Amino acid sequence: MDIQLSILQFFQSMRSPLLNVMFLVFTISTETPVVVLFTVMMYWCINKKYGQRILFALVGNITLNTGIKEFVKAPRPIGTKDLESLRVSTATGYSFPSGHTQTGTSFWVSLMSIFKVNWLYILGTIMILGVGISRLYLVVHWPIDVLFGWIFGIIFTLLLGKVFDYVDKEKNYSILLFILILFGVIAFFLNSIDYMKMFGLFTGFVLGYIVEDKFVDFSTEDKTKGRINFGSRTTKRSNRMAINIYRFIVGIITLGLVYIGLKYLKEAIMPYIVLDNMNLVNMIMDYIRYALVVFYGVAGAPALFKILRLN
Structure with a gap:
């Protein structure tokens, strides 16, 4: 616990107005309104199967994360002496593992496993690390919560992706x-x-x-693909x-x-x-x-x- 406390105090000592905004953006990027908007856009408008795959990974991870939290019942660092937590309104429930971190990891790992392009691997890694670190910077999770948020997010997302692919095919x-x-x-x-x-x-x-x-x-x-179309492509x-x-x-x-x-x-x-x-x-x-x-x-x-x- 002393090591974890020292890590949180280190991030707390780095705070500045610019970093506050940056890490708030990271943490907000994995909250329900943002994730829902992007996922339904993918599902309804861009690619149905990709949207379903991402949504299955997300709801699966969120359910598993909440189940583990409710079983372990680990307290958050909020209120600990010498620590000042920010944006505690979204830090509800128990601490282990970090829900924001696991959700963000699930979302970006899903995208990376679907599209498999270098720039997305780079962006996804930055976002996954950024979301996890933001929870430490805001002092709403212990380091072990974030670590296992990353681990569970990767493992469960890959497993759920395999399950979905099999179910959808068979x-x-x-x-x-x-x-x-x-x-x-x-x-x-x-x-x-x-x-x-x-x-x-x-x-x-x-x-x-x-x-x-x-x-x-x-x-x-696009059901018009392959048909003769005399209209303009535009x-x-x-x-x-x-x-x-x-x-x-x-x-x-x-x-x-x-x-x-x-x-x-x-x-x-x-x-x-x-x-x-x-x-x-x-x-x-x-x-x-x-x-x-x-x-x-x-x-x-x-x-x-x-x-x-x-x-």
Whole structure:
């Protein structure tokens, strides 16, 4: 602990207005709004399979990270003598391992494993290191939290990537359902509201992926490729870009409405439910709410795109 404390004090001693801004940017880059915006853009508009692969790695890592946190229950350095933590509003829950670090690592390792280009390896490595170091600079995690955030992020992302590739190729959904059941068993023993929310994210992805794959099957590919087209290429590209823009706007607005609507629905229903174990009711409601939001993003929004002829 003394070595870890010394490391945090070292980063704290480096603080300056410029470094504060730089490391805040690193840490914000892995928070939910940023990650969601990029991932849904990839999934809905750029490349469906790449988006699904990244999303599967992200929800898997987030669920595993929360499960480990709730099992270990390690305290954060926030409030430790001689330490001053910054931006503590986003440093919720337990400390080990770092969620920001694992999420950022998962995101960039996913991109690197998909595209396999040198400049992305360099950028991804900088971002992965930057996010981890930012958590130390802000003094919201111990060094061991960041170290294992990197390790778990790399290992789990590569494993989840292999699982997704196999499932997507063989259409063997039983593997996803097995993992879902395994996470459900963990939820039963942890009895944690934070874990139930993340388990809801994973549930929403698994069910949404299966429904989309079997019944919706929307496409991000240009279906005019290979056809004789007497129009200009510029017009064709402009039309495709317009469709992607409309798709993203429709998707993100409706996704936000689903999220807000379910949140207010829960708040409206809860006062009318009177049971001995209200904590359990709250956990179940949050689980359903998070599962439905992700399910809509993965299967509902693509179905809407097809209905609106934005496919």
